[in-house]
Amino acid sequence: MIAPGRNEVKKLGEQASEIILNMQNIDKKFPGVHALKQCKFSLKKGEVHALIGENGAGKSTLVKIMTGIYSEYDGEYTFCGKKVRFQNVKEARQAGISIVHQELNMMNDLTVAQNIFIGRESKGFFCNDKDINAKAEKLIRDFDIQVRPDELLKNLSVGKAQMVEIARAMSFESTKVLVLDEPTAALSEGEAEDLFKKIADLKARGISVVFISHRLGEIMRIADRVTVMRDGEYIDTLDIENCTTDDIIRLMVGREILEEPKQKNNVKPNAPVVLEVKNLRSSKIKNVSFQLKKGEILGFAGLVGAGRTEVMRLICGADRMESGEIIVNGKISKIKHPKDAIKNGIGYLSEDRKRYGLILGLPVGQNMVLPSYDKMSDMGFVNEKKCSSEAGKFIDKLKIKTPGEKQLVKNLSGGNQQKVVISKWLMKNIDIFIFDEPTRGIDVGARAEIYNLMDELAAAGKSIIMVSSDLTEILRMSDRIIVMCEGKVTGELDISNANQNDIMRLATKHEKEGH
Template sequence: MIKESLIVSMQNIKKSFGGVHALTDGKLELREGEVLGLIGENGAGKSTLMKILSGVFGADSGVIEVGQSVVDYKDPSMALEDGICMIYQELNLVQKLSIADNIFIGREAQKGVVLDRKKDIENSKQILEQLDLDINPNTIVEKLPVAKQQMIEIAKGISYNSKVLIMDEPTAALAVSEIEELFRIIRKLKEQGISIIYISHRLEELFTITDRITVMRDGAYIKTFETCNCHMDELIHSMVGREVSWEKKEKSNVAVDAETVLEVEDMESPDIHGASFKLRRGEIIGFGGLMGAGRTELARLIFGADWRRKGKVYVKGKEVTIRTPNDAVMNGIGYISEDRKDFGLSLDLSIADNIALPNWELFTKGGVVNHKHQYEKTAEIAELVSVKMPSVKQLVRNLSGGNQQKVVIAKWLLKNCDILIFDEPTRGIDVGAKSEIYDLMRELIKIGKSIIMISSEMPELLGMSDRIIVMREGYITGELGIEDTTQEKIMELAVKNVKAGSN
């Protein structure tokens, strides 16, 4: 490649957050007037790399060149001045304002000391015409469908005279016809010499709209493909081809005729479409899928944390009514959230108080708490799950991530929940603590508990699960027995087309 044809070059980019390496070797080369796909599993480092390019984060080290200049953006405004604009998946529009107001918010034209609204409307009209969008600039944004609102975000980006547009999952909320309209606009921008970085988990889209595709994995650059010369299986292998840190589970030890302890039938919500599955005693079912697949949303429906449109839940063969998390707990279901600090723990309370939160009836009589009994019982359960602590009176805030996770598990064990939902059980936990969590999960299975495990880590799914259910966009796209499962098969189901409107 001739270097002069590059508009952006990022080399050897490193970035850490609190000791966690988000990027170890980020690299990206963007040509003038091309659409470059950027892909990778959850946690691959795509968003971090783009936030560095757009000035949200600073790199710890590495070299970034825009045009022929080395840059070090301190904030997004500096990147915008150089013509680099990031359009996020979550739209950043003021719903009650007009299109023109949104495009030029904070940068309104002035005539003397007075805002020149007429000029903003005229400039907005020119930008919309540049994109072949026949929309009145005076239209209030909240009256537009999501697809049109996304076009306004693009128009807003163009208003900065952008040379580079970064689009993060731009089709996540769009219907097929709306995606075609977006692609039309992307091609129009390309004709005008604008370069686009297109982040997407929908691999089939990349073959339609991109010129090249860059793959990242585990915070590092892997490879860039010419789109016309690569195949889906090559992309999938590049995304998941890391070394597995432990032996893949070769077979399930759960008998086919083992008791069904949980059955979910035709679960429906705005985010979930006809989800059904069964969980057997002593089994770990892994739930795989890419970001936005609906795994956490399904777990929250089962646990009664979110409203469901329809669907039935059976516990040990009996249909149960679960409208709230308390209903779920009363039916023996515990939920270890992926966000343990916000939804699993009270950081400023002690270990004893956190474990006791769903269990106060064990320690209270006549409205009086028996603290001696509380400390004895919570210490016993904390030791059972190997919480490293001086005493149960220690604040949870002062524990490591792994020990905090053990405290969450301990409170559900004390509640004697037989069905445990582990949502990203080892997120933010160091390698040693991960091993302890895995050992604990295996011990729980041995004593007859059953586990639903949601994980974005392929080795974790392969090493822990008896079966793996894969989701995409709220649909279950397939189920795999662990004996013949590979990372590639999981990824194929994770990017599988789902038929619009099917259940």
């Protein structure tokens, strides 16, 4: 069966264009972050309204206010002509707004019917599975989902589970607005097609759909309007009929550039290749190949979920690859454990420093020395003097702000914590640094210091891979840029001819949309 074409669907939607949801001057601050700055958003009855922006643009925050997850904010929110301020998700749902999250909120060991009617099993104390199975059956038939009500949720594919969650949202009779947060991220092509049919169906019933997605192709196909956000600000709302993907990309990335981008590739033309990755594969990675040269900073750009971190975890031995080759300094290296990667001179600096990079409850010095105890001990006994003198050396060299090496690492600022991780690998004589989001959670001043450190490392002949979702960072630091999308490399650019628009185009180049 072929999905309804855009025009067919549109006709249905245009019958009623009254605005049922309107948000004005919405402002939301978190400690240290101004997440939303005077944003607005409006939704017509029976329209599919896409919300797009880079990671951190404020889409999620806006949607969380819309659906009652956040109740504290400034601004005006009207729904069905009434001023509202939802205190929690339940209030929003009773009013008629439901959300289906990207990570599905379902109970895997319960059945489809039990999931749909959780919290509404029966009026009394005893549950009647027959009753809810019958109700679920009706709903499932209504939505044309190919599942049985008594099937366990864990046996369903992601796509089917998502349909069930949408059915659950629609089982509340009051539902007028359905928010879908990146619904196609985990779906196969066929499942995505199914979803688009369902969305068209909902639209025909007069339901309004807010659709968050990074995929421009599908937005162009199913949305009526698109609102673009950037850095917590509302940028513009466009009618899909009168715009192109290029217009949207321009709005998404068009921020002022505070940092000067790097002018040219600083790598010597005859620099040797220190790391070569060939046809790397895993469940999330499809045939990734690239080369890294001595003294190079290689940027990995892409949107969150593009598979960049997964590639790095394979290279550093944190996860196992299905197939592929990692060649370090011309030799094929079997990397099965981080130990092997380190032996080959590869050190990984995780995007989640607190979880993977540091041991928060231990002092600065012990964190730095952790991989190097073999050099810092005699016959198994730790040489405390050597440890503290080495740690002291790096505290001075990297200008780490700490009262001393005995200070617990959790009491340091983000920038100084990152320097502790860098010291850890410098002490181990690492040659290939993999920085995953090197400045996440680090303030502007410290950011510049980290950038300078990375530049110094590269100038000293170390090689760096830098994964970053921040385009200014990518353009400021990289000699060469590799762009990934959905587990694949979609492009490679030299810094001398790279720009934000090109990177964003490659980062949103989803194959299934047939571009």
